Amino acid sequence: MKSREDLNGGEAKIEQFLTHLAVKENVAPSTQNQAMNALVFLYKKVLKQPLEEKIDAVRAKEHRHLPVVMTQQEVANVITLIKGVPQLVVKLLYGSGLRMIEALRLRVHDIDYNLKEITVRSGKGDKDRITMFPSSVISMLNNHLAIVKIMHEQDLTQGYGEVYLPYALSRKYPNAAKEWQWQYIFPSGNLSVDPRSGVTRRHHLDPSTINRAIRSATQLACLHKCITAHTFRHSFATHLLMRGVDIRTIQALLGHKDVSTTMIYTHVIEQGGYGVISPLDDLNNI
Numbered sequence: 663m664k665s666r667e668d669l670n671g672g673e674a675k676i677e678q679f680l681t682h683l684a685v686k687e688n689v690a691p692s693t694q695n696q697a698m699n700a701l702v703f704l705y706k707k708v709l710k711q712p713l714e715e716k717i718d719a720v721r722a723k724e725h726r727h728l729p730v731v732m733t734q735q736e737v738a739n740v741i742t743l744i745k746g747v748p749q750l751v752v753k754l755l756y757g758s759g760l761r762m763i764e765a766l767r768l769r770v771h772d773i774d775y776n777l778k779e780i781t782v783r784s785g786k787g788d789k790d791r792i793t794m795f796p797s798s799v800i801s802m803l804n805n806h807l808a809i810v811k812i813m814h815e816q817d818l819t820q821g822y823g824e825v826y827l828p829y830a831l832s833r834k835y836p837n838a839a840k841e842w843q844w845q846y847i848f849p850s851g852n853l854s855v856d857p858r859s860g861v862t863r864r865h866h867l868d869p870s871t872i873n874r875a876i877r878s879a880t881q882l883a884c885l886h887k888c889i890t891a892h893t894f895r896h897s898f899a900t901h902l903l904m905r906g907v908d909i910r911t912i913q914a915l916l917g918h919k920d921v922s923t924t925m926i927y928t929h930v931i932e933q934g935g936y937g938v939i940s941p942l943d944d945l946n947n948i
Contacts, residue, residue, distance in 0.1 A: 672705050673715040680719035694722040728929055729896035730887050737897055739883045740876070747867070748875035750802055751848060754780075755894035757796035759915050761786065762873075762891040766866045769825075770807065771843040775800065782917065784828065791917040807847065814845050817864060822853060824863050899927045 680698055683689045689697075698717075705711045732740070737756055744752055754765045764782050772781045778795045785791060817823035824839040825846060832839050848867040855862050872891060880889040887893075895916070902912050913924040 672701070672711060673713055673717050676701050676713070677717045677719045680717070684720045684722040689722055691722045691724050694719075729900075729926060730889065730893050731900045731927075732885075732887065732889065732893060732897045734897075734901060736883070736885060736887075737894065740879045740885070740889065743879035743882045744875045747806065747848060748872050750799065750806055751867075751872050752876065752891070752894060753796065753799050753802070755891055756898050757799060758793045759895050759898040760793065761895060762869050766846075766848050766869060766872075768847045769843070770845055770847060773803070773847070785917050787917075787919065789917060791914065793915045793917075803847075810845065810847065810849060811842065813849065813864075814842065817853070822862055822864070824861060826856065826863055826865070896927070899924065903927055 676698070679701075680694055683694050683697060698719075702713060705713050741749060741752055741756070751762075751765050754760055754768075755762065758765075758780050760780070760782065764785055767783075768780070769783075772783065773795060774781070775795070778797060779792050780795045782791050782793060814823055818840060825844055827835075827839050827844065838844055846864070846866040849864045850867055853862050853864050856865075869891070876889060876891055880887075899912050899916055902915075903909070909921060909924055909928075912927070913921050916924060918924045
């Protein structure tokens with residue numbers, strides 16, 4: 663398209679483009695939806711030409727991918743090869759079923775040592791939930807928080823020490839941003855300027871730090887699986903199922919809206935495809 667006039671008759675052109683994405687490009691449904699929303703925004707807000715007619719494009723097919731899961735021994739091997747703060751983060755990914763960003767956004771008051779639980783705030787879908795807190799990380803976490811507290815106190819003496827607070831809580835509680843309980847458990851090593859407010863703060867740790875540590879440990883462990891931070895969450899759910907934990911409980915711990923999402927982990931609790939033994943294993947001496 664070379665001119666603004668070429669954009670006229672947007673419904674037909676959008677329908678043709680979205681169909682092309684689904685049929686020729688084989689994109690995921692989310693990608694097609696994103697393209698659709700962007701084009702609707704273009705016509706409605708930029709070109710001031712609201713789309714009136716129905717857009718009936720061929721819909722992209724949803725591909726169901728089975729999650730990559732590690733055995734307990736593989737999890738242990740990888741965690742052992744990760745050192746320092748990344749190891750503590752990964753232990754929480756596997757020990758509590760957290761998503762990466764949920765772990766990095768944890769604040770000091772989100773851990774309840776007595777009840778052995780973690781409060782995940784504003785998780786996926788902006789929902790709060792409660793999940794388990796593994797006792798085996800208490801000592802490691804306390805040592806880590808002792809270092810973080812010293813860093814926070816140093817920031818305060820230098821006129822900083824303020825952390826981002828959601829939902830305008832900084833206006834409701836003016837001093838809360840500098841209080842210890844609101845600080846990130848995994849803060850960044852550097853102060854940075856918040857581009858939205860211009861305030862110099864210490865943000866949480868960048869996910870790339872953890873991803874690099876996981877990738878390096880996976881290579882050292884000689885695992886030929888595609889291991890990411892989310893693999894530990896998949897393994898958490900699968901291993902709980904193998905221990906006989908109720909599927910509804912696992913759904914709540916993971917924060918899934920629909921139990922059908924959680925049911926995908928049942929594919930590995932029986933050995934072999936669909937729990938069936940290969941006929942080759944019935945043959946002897948070949």
